[in-house]
Amino acid sequence: xxxxxxxxxxxxxxxxxxxxxxxxxxxxxxxxxxxxxxxxxxxxxxxxxxxxxxxxxxxxxxxxxxxxxxxxxxxxxxxxxxxxxxxxxxxxxxxxxxxxxxxxxxxxxxxxxxxxxxxxxxxxxxxxxxxxxxxxxxxxxxxxxxxxxxxxxxxxxxxxxxxxxxxxxxxxxxxxxxxxxxxxxxx
Amino acid sequence: xxxxxxxxxxxxxxxxxxxxxxxxxxxxxxxxxxxxxxxxxxxxxxxxxxxxxxxxxxxxxxxxxxxxxxxxxxxxxxxxxxxxxxxxxxxxxxxxxxxxxxxxxxxxxxxxxxxxxxxxxxxxxxxxxxxxxxxxxxxxxxxxxxxxxxxxxxxxxxxxxxxxxxxxxxxxxxx
Numbered sequence: 001x002x003x004x005x006x007x008x009x010x011x012x013x014x015x016x017x018x019x020x021x022x023x024x025x026x027x028x029x030x031x032x033x034x035x036x037x038x039x040x041x042x043x044x045x046x047x048x049x050x051x052x053x054x055x056x057x058x059x060x061x062x063x064x065x066x067x068x069x070x071x072x073x074x075x076x077x078x079x080x081x082x083x084x085x086x087x088x089x090x091x092x093x094x095x096x097x098x099x100x101x102x103x104x105x106x107x108x109x110x111x112x113x114x115x116x117x118x119x120x121x122x123x124x125x126x127x128x129x130x131x132x133x134x135x136x137x138x139x140x141x142x143x144x145x146x147x148x149x150x151x152x153x154x155x156x157x158x159x160x161x162x163x164x165x166x167x168x169x170x171x172x173x174x175x176x177x178x179x180x181x182x183x184x185x186x187x
Numbered sequence: 188x189x190x191x192x193x194x195x196x197x198x199x200x201x202x203x204x205x206x207x208x209x210x211x212x213x214x215x216x217x218x219x220x221x222x223x224x225x226x227x228x229x230x231x232x233x234x235x236x237x238x239x240x241x242x243x244x245x246x247x248x249x250x251x252x253x254x255x256x257x258x259x260x261x262x263x264x265x266x267x268x269x270x271x272x273x274x275x276x277x278x279x280x281x282x283x284x285x286x287x288x289x290x291x292x293x294x295x296x297x298x299x300x301x302x303x304x305x306x307x308x309x310x311x312x313x314x315x316x317x318x319x320x321x322x323x324x325x326x327x328x329x330x331x332x333x334x335x336x337x338x339x340x341x342x343x344x345x346x347x348x349x350x351x352x353x354x355x356x357x358x359x360x361x362x
């Protein structure tokens with residue numbers, strides 16, 4: 001019979017437990033490290049990966065100043081620069097105003113990461129007030145620091161009874177993550 | 188006592204099932220690799236686990252003064268006239284008959300250890316390797332295999348020690 005060397009059952013059990021503790025410590029560290037690596041990779045992807053598009057969170061018709069006010073949120077971790085804006089007006093049945101388009105009105109607003117700004121789009125001077133049924137398509141072009149392309153964001157604003165009175169038209173709720181309080185609340 | 192142990196064992200099983208379910212849902216690829224390594228090496232060492240477990244149980248029954256069935260021990264010892272052998276010799280042959288599997292298991296484990304070590308020590312030209320290892324998946328496999336190797340080693344050591352104590356006891360009885 002081959003000679004097996006060991007102490008006793010008790011010592012084998014105790015040494016197994018000691019080694020198991022060390023092994024568990026090593027495995028736990030490895031697991032934690034792999035999780036930390038995954039978290040860092042996810043944060044990096046969020047910070048540098050996909051250019052997050054600005055989002056229009058709410059829109060409002062400012063009757064007194066005759067302008068459309070958009071709340072634009074930048075949900076990403078890099079600043080986004082708004083270059084210019086365009087507006088297309090399509091009259092409803094109740095409106096006396098003819099259809100018109102305003103293009104390439106310079107804007108030059110930078111939205112800091114994870115923040116929102118208010119952008120005013122002036123309607124055509126001396127145009128009639130908005131009536132129920134009118135439709136405005138507001139386009140904002142913007143650039144991203146990691147790209148030389150020009151992106152366009154289009155928001156369609158349909159005038160209903162509340163919107164005609166100047167009430168805030170909220171977009172469907174965004175996921176709450178990364179959503180800060182707007183810098184200026186709508187008046 | 189037995190009922191208490193059974194309850195504890197059931198609690199452990201339920202906890203293990205729950206932990207595995209949650210762990211699978213939340214696991215990183217490295218942790219899944221660890222699980223696969225554990226499962227794979229348990230499969231590789233299944234013969235050892237069952238064999239050492241059976242030897243331990245057999246030796247324990249003999250130590251308690253019971254008279255267990257010799258047939259599995261005779262089959263496991265792989266000797267021509269096993270029925271004529273004494274219990275201690277039979278168990279010794281049975282233990283030795285498992286050695287090829289133990290060597291194969293440990294050889295594969297050491298190979299895995301060397302590979303994961305080499306990948307840790309490799310020069311910064313890791314981009315090519317990381318295509319295959321994907322941020323050290325092989326290390327996950329290694330840590331999973333380590334658990335299986337610990338189980339196999341501890342079971343083998345306990346079985347060998349029980350056989351040795353049985354042999355010492357019968358020597359003392361004879362002398």
